[in-house]
Amino acid sequence: MSAANPTAARNADLVVSAEHMLPIAPHNVVLHDAAIAVAGDTIIDMGERSGVLARHPGATHRNLPHHVLLPGLVNAHGHLAMTLLRGLGEGQSLEAWLQETIWPLEGRWVDEDFVADGTLLAMAEMLASGTTTGSDMYYFPETVAELAQVGCRMQVTFPIINHPNAWSQNLDECFERGLKLRDERRSDPLVNVCFGPHSTGTAGEAALRRIAMLADELDAAVHIHLHETKGEVAEARRSLGQSPIETLEEAGLLTENLQAVHMTAVSDLEIAMIAECGASVVHCPMSNTKLASGICPVPSFREAGVNVALGTDGAASNNGLDLFLEARMATLLAKLGSGDPAALPAAEALEMATLGGARALGMADRIGSLEVGKQADFIAVDVDHPAMEPLHDVPAQLVHTAAGTRVSHTYVAGECRYENGSLATIDVDDLRHRAAIWQRRMRHDA
Ligand SMILES: [Zn+2]
Structure with missing residues (x-):
């Protein structure tokens, strides 16, 4: 992504920091006290938390103190x-x-x-x-x-x-x-x-x-x-x-x-x-x-x-x-x-x-890892749980325990679509109601 450079000159809207970060690229690297900076739908900066915060003083800061940040x-x-x-x-x-x-x-x-x-x-x-x-x-x-x-x-x-x-x-x-x-x-x-x-x-x-x-x-x-x-x-x-x-x-x-x-x-x-x-x-x-x-x-x-x-x-x-x-x-x-x-x-x-x-899917230039220039598609997993202690090996714990149930935040293109049990853009009660109607119809048909 040639247009994207880590630049303090461009202002981030949002800085998300976390206790651990798994950027996926480079392979099998776990960063600690790390952050990403997001402008619009794009990751524009990343690295050590204090450095990223210093470079983007005007951004909203969301700190995730006992979480792993990784690409969606x-x-x-x-x-x-x-x-x-x-x-x-x-x-x-x-x-x-x-x-x-x-x-x-x-x-x-x-x-x-x-x-x-x-x-x-x-x-x-x-x-x-x-x-x-x-x-x-x-x-x-x-x-x-x-x-x-x-x-x-x-x-x-x-x-x-x-x-x-x-x-x-x-x-x-x-x-x-x-x-x-x-x-x-x-x-x-x-x-x-x-x-x-x-x-x-x-x-x-x-x-x-x-x-x-x-x-x-x-x-x-x-x-x-x-x-x-x-x-x-x-x-x-x-x-x-x-x-x-x-x-x-x-x-x-x-x-x-x-x-x-x-x-x-x-x-x-x-x-x-x-x-x-x-x-x-x-x-x-x-x-x-x-x-x-x-x-x-x-x-x-x-x-x-x-x-x-x-x-x-x-x-x-x-x-x-x-x-x-x-x-x-x-x-x-x-x-x-x-x-x-x-x-x-x-x-x-x-x-x-x-x-x-x-x-x-032919999208590796845009998604799949936390890298400057890629789309801000990222998630956080809350590891404040007995099954995650001690956290000797972050990838192993994410894969071998029920990490999907511990996802706390999901962002697509820089937009928060899920946070701590609530979906921002989908009415779950209405959806549940409609799923129940389909179930009744199919049961009646059977
Ligand atoms: Zn299939």
């Missing part, structure tokens, strides 16, 4: 409106869960109101647990983009799906509506719009080739569920004679703009293919575990040089949207899966939850 978390894969389906289809495998529970419910209930209420509910939960940026793959992406103005910064992916649904009647309409939204949001600093084919099977080969052509022309990201289960890969090999990764390669979609979600069933060759093209992997450990889908070989991807981000997936397969828990699950699964307790240390899991997500 980046949830790189979700279906936000599915919060309204939370807890349904418990105990089913991915295929049964989708075909017998989720798709019929979505066919019956999803409309613009469902997406508005479910998405806002998700954003409330995300802000309250420290997530400042999300990625959504769902119907009515226009609604999600609008809600980013009061909720989280968003990558909004529009569905490319070859069967009629509440949002689109056919593939042409998906492309038309999605590209129109991308055009409308081109200068929106809080929203990135890109392609979101659900999977190779549900999009079809012709649509994948069309996406590849347009994504290349527009330099746009493509976000897709890929190799989620062994069954998905086996079915693709049976029906198409190739794996989903091979289908993407043939379509011209193995590029650095690819965000490959899940990747639990992959060979060494397929890991090398992803590494070679520069794509990112989005690991969703809670969802993969709950649906017994498989384990993404995160250490192998990282050894191959692949950027790995973290996502919650939808609340219906999780059942929450707390990215600190994903970081914890990621490090535990990496250790168990590899038989190596040194695999994926907590600091690396936190980096995946922040900068790794930012890199995957």
Whole structure:
């Protein structure tokens, strides 16, 4: 960010200081008695508390005496409106869960109101647990983009799906509506719009080739569920004679703009293919575990040089949207899966939850770490709790205890959106009321 220099000449509006600070970049550094200075939506200065305060005498000072300050978390894969389906289809495998529970419910209930209420509910939960940026793959992406103005910064992916649904009647309409939204949001600093084919099977080969052509022309990201289960890969090999990764390669979609979600069933060759093209992997450990889908070989991807981000997936397969828990699950699964307790240390899991997500979404120049010139997307975790004493290892305590429940402050683009239990821009009582109405409707329907 060339325009941004630490400059005492520019006046900060706000200085936030904390007992500990984890800027994420540089890696695994913990600062003490540190502060950031914010002007508008941007971090303009940072460093030792007294120095920052001296350089910005006119700024409002917020001191957080027993907190850890860190960049806002980046949830790189979700279906936000599915919060309204939370807890349904418990105990089913991915295929049964989708075909017998989720798709019929979505066919019956999803409309613009469902997406508005479910998405806002998700954003409330995300802000309250420290997530400042999300990625959504769902119907009515226009609604999600609008809600980013009061909720989280968003990558909004529009569905490319070859069967009629509440949002689109056919593939042409998906492309038309999605590209129109991308055009409308081109200068929106809080929203990135890109392609979101659900999977190779549900999009079809012709649509994948069309996406590849347009994504290349527009330099746009493509976000897709890929190799989620062994069954998905086996079915693709049976029906198409190739794996989903091979289908993407043939379509011209193995590029650095690819965000490959899940990747639990992959060979060494397929890991090398992803590494070679520069794509990112989005690991969703809670969802993969709950649906017994498989384990993404995160250490192998990282050894191959692949950027790995973290996502919650939808609340219906999780059942929450707390990215600190994903970081914890990621490090535990990496250790168990590899038989190596040194695999994926907590600091690396936190980096995946922040900068790794930012890199995957193509936003690393703006978010993912506390650095001068980046957006003021930051959170504070209150560590004044018996489970956090003594604090020998800050990253380990954040990852291995329930840090998401101890988030005290969440700022997006310099704006405080959550503070000590209260959401500044979302009416939680009204939201709770509307969620209860949806629950009654679905129960009545069942
Ligand atoms: Zn998903």
